[in-house]
Ligand code: SF4
């Protein structure tokens with residue numbers, strides 16, 4: 298079988314065999330599972346740990362697990378984590394230094410063992426988010442070597458969407474519920490079976506090792522039509538205008554004051570966002586003063602210190618920081634990296650404690666521009 302092989306079908310035993318084969322290869326298999334009242338991403342020892350029969354109810358600032366009668370494993374939207382928690386972890390030690398008995402200082406670079414990841418159930422929006430982080434963290438002049446190490450061996454199994462969540466809007470960001478190339482295998486769950494498409498030679502080799510059967514044109518056509526239909530059922534949408542023009546024309550919008558009055562500048566939206574990549578470094582010294590460590594940790598443009606320059610922060614107000622975040626996501630990200638910085642996963646909407654909804658804010662900015670007679674489409 299090759300990367301262009303015809304789609305196959307796995308049943309639940311086949312899915313179990315797939316996970317077992319990945320574990321047997323020595324891979325750390327990570328996928329969705331129910332824990333602490335949410336569907337989180339965690340290491341799986343078997344496909345039985347997938348959230349069969351669980352879905353989620355979502356809204357701005359609201360997330361609830363709900364039971365599903367159909368026993369589906371992948372009929373839930375993005376949870377509080379994304380794959381960046383594994384590829385670009387929240388904290389990572391870079392090096393440590395010790396004072397020697399002679400009074401010198403010795404430095405030790407941190408060289409942790411890099412897990413060989415297999416990600417199971419990567420949503421199409423998250424596949425795009427990984428491609429964005431690849432461009433930022435592994436594709437430019439300033440490579441994050443830890444990210445590069447973890448990413449280079451990762452095996453990706455996408456799970457296409459047939460049931461978008463109430464806060465999903467990937468179609469508005471130029472994506473959709475079908476998986477773009479970049480996966481090794483792509484699953485589409487159909488009534489307890491999993492249509493499998495092969496995206497790489499490694500994916501083809503793995504599929505050969507597990508029990509499967511040819512998909513047949515009917516199942517394939519139903520899967521394609523279920524995924525196509527999902528495009529029309531997004532829970533949210535962005536206004537159909539040129540967002541770069543809108544953001545550029547909205548620098549002095551009154552709406553920024555409105556959102557600033559609600560925004561707690563907590564940074565949750567940047568923590569859960571699968572594309573936000575900013576980090577800072579900090580030194581941690583022990584009480585003796587003889588041992589110090591340098592850690593890299595996620596940073597957020599909502600932190601006051603983030604824009605600290607020569608005696609003060611450049612963006613001291615919540616208005617300035619929210620505007621920076623949204624303008625970077627939807628406009629200046631294009632200038633830096635050639636794409637939008639938003640894949641429409643809806644996480645920032647769900648996990649904002651103030652229930653601030655990026656789609657509502659953009660619609661309000663658009664309405665303000667329209668009211669001023671400067672439409673942007
Ligand atoms: S928009 Fe929401 S999640 Fe983001 S910083 Fe403001 S209050 Fe926090």
Ligand code: SF4
Nearest residue numbers: 570639640642643645
């Ligand atoms: S900005 Fe919000 S909707 Fe867009 S990718 Fe980030 S978390 Fe997802």
